[in-house]
Amino acid sequence: MKVHHSHVASYLEKAASASSSPATAPSTSPPSELFPFGAFQCLRPLAPKISLPDQPKKLVAPPDVLGRVRNATKLLCCTVRNHTVQVPVGGTTRWNPSAEQIKVLEALYRGGMRTPNSAQIERITEELGRHGRIEGKNVFYWFQNHKARERQKQKRAALLTLSTLDSSSLPATATKDGAGDKKEACDDAVTSCKRQCRTWGDGHGDAAAEVAAEGCTENVTLELFPLRPQGKAA
């Protein structure tokens, strides 16, 4: 069942994906893709863009030009109780996801989706469109935001928990404290990306080693970054 090529396969996969990204965006200046999501362009012809087609490793960029009204076809200004307000007309304000849509999006998120590629966004958009107005960028932004906010929540939870542990029974070895603060970056995976040596053998023995190790490792490291962790990326 196992194929010999597993390595090859993954290698190719990576290589392919890796190489493909640069190829597109910068060099091909042409009108083509500005944005990963094919569908997007259609929606917003004027947007600046960034990103490449699919290779997301790098995080993507905001598809659209913020700072101006995007969806509304036009605005009406009127005054209400001394306040001037803009009332969108012709169609839209910002996307207001329906319960159904959110349900599906969350399910996808739980299922592991984080940065869907254009094809995925297209599909999702298509599907969610049945439950209400929606555009690809909405899906894109939703994932961006949701991911970021989940990360925040988790960070908070982690800090709380850890601080509780610390204060309640652990020595004040600041080790991870600092870590928790700056390198938090980890989305949710906290394990360090390098190999960590573990020693805990049977409850006795080298506490020393462990202690020493703790100094550096205890951190809750981050994850979330492109393959090839070990400094090779650089």
Added chain:
Amino acid sequence: MKVHHSHVASYLEKAASASSSPATAPSTSPPSELFPFGAFQCLRPLAPKISLPDQPKKLVAPPDVLGRVRNATKLLCCTVRNHTVQVPVGGTTRWNPSAEQIKVLEALYRGGMRTPNSAQIERITEELGRHGRIEGKNVFYWFQNHKARERQKQKRAALLTLSTLDSSSLPATATKDGAGDKKEACDDAVTSCKRQCRTWGDGHGDAAAEVAAEGCTENVTLELFPLRPQGKAA
């Protein structure tokens, strides 16, 4: 010890260590235990198991006791009608986490902890010990299982969702959507990091080396994550 197949090799090695467990000296600490926890191989007679009678448990004899005793602290052999049977004696109980403990563990998990290193496990164990009997291995296993099972749940959810999407409105023109189902997003983005090295058990000898190797600095060097396009540190 050249074997043709790596799997076989490891298998044999493992089998060997498992079956021929030296009942006497745990101190030998073979470096390559199948399991980290030097002390507990299946029925390790000398395991430092804690025999705590305080855990309320049913004393009802399991339906088929013979042959599957694993956790028993020790066995009593006796002969019954020509058959030698082993009767588990002592606390056979498997760890039964208290609500408190689970709460903390889950908080940690939500906080992003997935594969705590020895130092972390030690701390966690220490802390949770205040809420009930617990050993390092329990913590280790808990994370292993929880992680795996969460992954399962997520995968199921994802498949369901995706299949729903597929069947409901999308043609099979999945460009690269198939990826959605691969590891790409599985755990939570956690998969990106490679292996971490662990050194269990023995804890003798090069603890220092391990620590050093572990390289705090390296950890530090890792980027927190895609805040910036990697590679271009500038």
Added chain:
DNA sequence: GCAAATTAATGATTTATTCAAG
């Protein structure tokens, strides 16, 4: 109501894979 019987959860083990040194 209550236990035996059955089932769902989940702790603990075992087996397979993966990655990368040698």
Added chain:
DNA sequence: CTTGAATAAATCATTAATTTGC
């Protein structure tokens, strides 16, 4: 290619829920 190290997946086994017959 072989192999050590580490993990993830699969499986086993036990405990707690729940059901069921009395």
